[in-house]
Each structure stands twice: as structure tokens, then as C-alpha cells.
Amino acid sequence: MVTIYDIAKKTGFSITTVSRALNNYSDVSEKTKKLILQAVDEMGYYPNSIARTLTTKxxxxxxxxxxxxxxxxxxxxxxxxxxxxxxxxxxxxxxxxxxxxxxxxxxxxxxxxxxxxxxxxxxxxxxxxxxxxxxxxxxxxxxxxxxxxxxxxxxxxxxxDNVNGSELAVQYLHSLGHRKIAHIYGHQKTMAGVERLKGFLSVVEKLQLNIPDSYIKDGSFFSVDGGMQAMSELLELGDPPTAVFAAGDAMAIGAMKAVEAAGLRVPEDVSIVGFDDIELAQYVTPALTTIRQNxxxxxxxxxxxxxxxxxxxxxxxxxxxxxxxxxxxxxxxxxxxx
Structure with missing residues (x-):
């Protein structure tokens, strides 16, 4: 069985340094930690949990x-x-x-x-x-x-950075020539919902866009159904938006489904941008333009x-x-x- 002594021998560092690196102490440089963790992976080192508990408390x-x-x-x-x-x-x-x-x-x-x-x-x-x-x-x-x-x-x-994400989304749609941009927001009990709506309102003001209250719709708890319902309401307006920024990818996908159900197409009739970049975003048709969270x-x-x-x-x-x-x-x- 590989021990901490073997890791020290392989890397050339002292046992103390190896131990402190494995415990993520700040006085060990990132370069040293990287070398030690690489050796741990290569050698398959698994410390004894009972012994460590007794020693480290x-x-x-x-x-x-x-x-x-x-x-x-x-x-x-x-x-x-x-x-x-x-x-x-x-x-x-x-x-x-x-x-x-x-x-x-x-x-x-x-x-x-x-x-x-x-x-x-x-x-x-x-x-x-x-x-x-x-x-x-x-x-x-x-x-x-x-x-x-x-x-x-x-x-x-x-x-x-939820506020900046909203600004990036709206600025992109604006750069494509869209001026009638709607927002489907997430639940206002969530930080993401509040901050992304805040970002939308902020950039709309900066760009001097005249966005009516009817363009801002509640998508509930970031759900597909919430996005579908909100998009359906937007499409029923006398002067519907040409673009929609949804505060979550699930809501954006729901909005896309609502557009399709209305006999329209994305992006030919309505452009849609989401937020999150969940794995599914790149596989839906059309592939979803979105704000990526790392x-x-x-x-x-x-x-x-x-x-x-x-x-x-x-x-x-x-x-x-x-x-x-x-x-x-x-x-x-x-x-x-x-």
C-alpha cells in the first residue's frame, strides 16, 4: 500500500510538506501542491481515514x-x-x-x-x-x-456575476438590431432571479430602450413550464417582442416550445437567449445562445x-x-x- 512516505520520496518534498499540501494549507505553494497531487493520482495513495482522524482531530x-x-x-x-x-x-x-x-x-x-x-x-x-x-x-x-x-x-x-450576464445577453440582442426585447425572469425569492432582472432593467436603461411592463414576464421557479407560459403571454400581445432574454435555460427552452406551438420559428420569428449553459442547451434545436456559468x-x-x-x-x-x-x-x- 502506498504511504505518505512514498509520496515524499517520489516528489522530493519532506513528509511535513506533503502532509500540509494534502491538507491544503496556505503556506504551501500552488506549484508544490500540484506536483504532490499529481503524484497522489499516479501512485493511487489513499490515506487511512481512522488514523488521520485520530491524528488531526x-x-x-x-x-x-x-x-x-x-x-x-x-x-x-x-x-x-x-x-x-x-x-x-x-x-x-x-x-x-x-x-x-x-x-x-x-x-x-x-x-x-x-x-x-x-x-x-x-x-x-x-x-x-x-x-x-x-x-x-x-x-x-x-x-x-x-x-x-x-x-x-x-x-x-x-x-x-448575474447582473453582468444579463447585460451581455441584452447587449448582444441589441447588437443584432433588436429593440423590442422582453425578459422572462426567475422567482424573485432567489438571488439569481433578482440579480438577473436587475441587470436587464439596468442595461435597458443604458441603451435607452422603451420596454413596456408587458414585456417583463414571470417564469416562476426557472422551469420549462414557466418559460412556456410566459412566452405564450408575450406572443399574445398586440405588439410582441422580436427577442426574448430568459433568466434560465429551462425557461428559454420552454419559450422555444411555446414559439413552435404558436406556428412560429426560432430565430426566424423570435430570437431567444438563455442563462446558465446547461448541457442540454447545445443539443436543443436550434442550439441555444446563452450566458455560461462556470x-x-x-x-x-x-x-x-x-x-x-x-x-x-x-x-x-x-x-x-x-x-x-x-x-x-x-x-x-x-x-x-x-
């Missing part, structure tokens, strides 16, 4: 709390991609992840109780809104935490923030904003001159 487990409103759970394409990235990164430093529910041994418990019961070293919270009082209690507790896609001044948070970087950044807190045994209040980018595909095109 850590459980080497991180709790995951996942709360969303569509009812699809971990199958949600954006959140599942973020968690997968987070998982891959923390595993490199010897951590396991476990999902924390409100049920322990058949009894209803708080998230804090479950985290303490499991003895986790920290918790990543993936949550679409902050209405859950048990989530709030956990965020405000001394336990090391990081929150994805939700703003809080009580803990560390990581989220995409789920790999979101997950990795969340892992780095949380591991730093765990190693320093100190809760940190910080906000990390991840850049977004426009992915141009086939669902939007220049407006035909009338």
Missing part, C-alpha cells in the same frame, strides 16, 4: 445541504455540476462528502443537529433562497460554511474557501463573484429590416 467529511424549489433535487443541472466540481476538488485533499437532510435515524432534526451528529468539518450549502429558517440558523452558526448562489453577510458565498470554477472556488476555513479553524465572511460569458449559438439572429 478532523472527521475528513464535508456536509452538503441542497435546497431548491423545482422538485428535481440533485438532478438540477446547474447545482449538480457545481457539486460535482466541489466534490472532485475536496477529494484531492482527502475529504469525503455526505448529504445532510432534516432526518436523522427517522427523527426530524435541524441541519445543525445533523451536521453535529455526523461530525462534519464544514458544510457547503446549495440553496436557491434564504427563506428556510434552518438554513439561516446553520449559516449563522460557528460551523464553517460556504453558500452557493445566495448572498449572505453571515458566511462566505460564491456566485456568478460551474467548474464555482465548485472549486467554494471548495478552496471552505477548506481554508477548516484548516484555519476560523469562519470567514467573504464573497467570490465568478465571471460569466456569452455562448453564441443558433437561437438568435439579426433582425430583418421591415
Amino acid at each position: 478532523k472527521s475528513w467529511t464535508i456536509g452538503v445541504i441542497f435546497v431548491e424549489d423545482l422538485g428535481v433535487g440533485i438532478m438540477h443541472p446547474f447545482f449538480s455540476a457545481v457539486i460535482e466540481s466541489f466534490k472532485k476538488y475536496v477529494e484531492k485533499f482527502g475529504y469525503d462528502i455526505i448529504f445532510l437532510s432534516r432526518n436523522v435515524g427517522g427523527e426530524e432534526k435541524s441541519y445543525i443537529d445533523h451536521a453535529l451528529h455526523r461530525g462534519v468539518d464544514g458544510v457547503i450549502i446549495v440553496c436557491s433562497h434564504d427563506d428556510d429558517p434552518e438554513v439561516k440558523k446553520l449559516i449563522e452558526s460557528p460551523l464553517q460554511t460556504v453558500v452557493i448562489d445566495l448572498y449572505s453577510n453571515k458566511t462566505s458565498v460564491v456566485y456568478s 460551474t467548474d470554477l464555482i465548485g472549486q472556488s467554494a471548495a478552496e474557501v471552505l477548506l481554508k476555513q477548516i484548516n484555519n479553524k476560523n469562519k470567514v465572511f467573504s464573497a467570490v463573484t465568478i465571471p460569466v460569458e456569452l455562448m453564441v449559438r443558433e437561437s438568435a439572429r439579426p433582425l430583418k429590416p421591415e
Whole structure:
């Protein structure tokens, strides 16, 4: 069995340096960590969890709390991609992840109780809104935490630049000649819904577009059905939009279905831009132009923030904003001159 001594011998670093690199201590350079982690992968090193627990006073487990409103759970394409990235990164430093529910041994418990019961070293919270009082209690507790896609001044948070994403989407449609641009927004209890609507309204003002209130439609909890309903209402207007920016890809796909159901075509009759760049976006017909969230970087950044807190045994209040980018595909095109 490969030991930490073998890793030290192969890399030429001391056992102490190898140990600190595997524990993600900040005093070890990224170059050194990379070399050590590469050797770990090549040699198949698996530290003994029981021995490590006794030596380091850590459980080497991180709790995951996942709360969303569509009812699809971990199958949600954006959140599942973020968690997968987070998982891959923390595993490199010897951590396991476990999902924390409100049920322990058949009894209803708080998230804090479950985290303490499991003895986790920290918790990543993936949550679409902050209405859950048990989530709030956990965020405000001394336990090391990081929150994805939700703003809080009580803990560390990581989220995409939603406002800039909206601006990129609308500016792109504007560059194609569109002036009648509608927005299908996500639920206003979510940070993403609020920030993306804020970005839409901001760029519309900058571009001096006269957008009527009837062009701004509620897509509910970022669902396909919500997008279909909102798009159907837009198409029924006396002066419908020539382009639509939907605050989520599922809503954009729903909007595309509504256009097709009305006997129209995307992008010939209506241009549509989404937000998220879920995997399905590039495979629908036409392929969806959208704003890409970097789920790999979101997950990795969340892992780095949380591991730093765990190693320093100190809760940190910080906000990390991840850049977004426009992915141009086939669902939007220049407006035909009338």
C-alpha cells in the first residue's frame, strides 16, 4: 500500500510538506501542491481515514445541504455540476462528502443537529433562497460554511456575476438590431432571479430602450413550464417582442416550445437567449445562445474557501463573484429590416 512516505520520496518534498499540501494549507505553494497531487493520482495513495482522524482531530467529511424549489433535487443541472466540481476538488485533499437532510435515524432534526451528529468539518450549502429558517440558523452558526448562489453577510458565498450576464445577453440582442426585447425572469425569492432582472432593467436603461411592463414576464421557479407560459403571454400581445432574454435555460427552452406551438420559428420569428449553459442547451434545436456559468470554477472556488476555513479553524465572511460569458449559438439572429 502506498504511504505518505512514498509520496515524499517520489516528489522530493519532506513528509511535513506533503502532509500540509494534502491538507491544503496556505503556506504551501500552488506549484508544490500540484506536483504532490499529481503524484497522489499516479501512485493511487489513499490515506487511512481512522488514523488521520485520530491524528488531526478532523472527521475528513464535508456536509452538503441542497435546497431548491423545482422538485428535481440533485438532478438540477446547474447545482449538480457545481457539486460535482466541489466534490472532485475536496477529494484531492482527502475529504469525503455526505448529504445532510432534516432526518436523522427517522427523527426530524435541524441541519445543525445533523451536521453535529455526523461530525462534519464544514458544510457547503446549495440553496436557491434564504427563506428556510434552518438554513439561516446553520449559516449563522460557528460551523464553517460556504453558500452557493445566495448572498449572505453571515458566511462566505460564491456566485456568478448575474447582473453582468444579463447585460451581455441584452447587449448582444441589441447588437443584432433588436429593440423590442422582453425578459422572462426567475422567482424573485432567489438571488439569481433578482440579480438577473436587475441587470436587464439596468442595461435597458443604458441603451435607452422603451420596454413596456408587458414585456417583463414571470417564469416562476426557472422551469420549462414557466418559460412556456410566459412566452405564450408575450406572443399574445398586440405588439410582441422580436427577442426574448430568459433568466434560465429551462425557461428559454420552454419559450422555444411555446414559439413552435404558436406556428412560429426560432430565430426566424423570435430570437431567444438563455442563462446558465446547461448541457442540454447545445443539443436543443436550434442550439441555444446563452450566458455560461462556470460551474467548474464555482465548485472549486467554494471548495478552496471552505477548506481554508477548516484548516484555519476560523469562519470567514467573504464573497467570490465568478465571471460569466456569452455562448453564441443558433437561437438568435439579426433582425430583418421591415
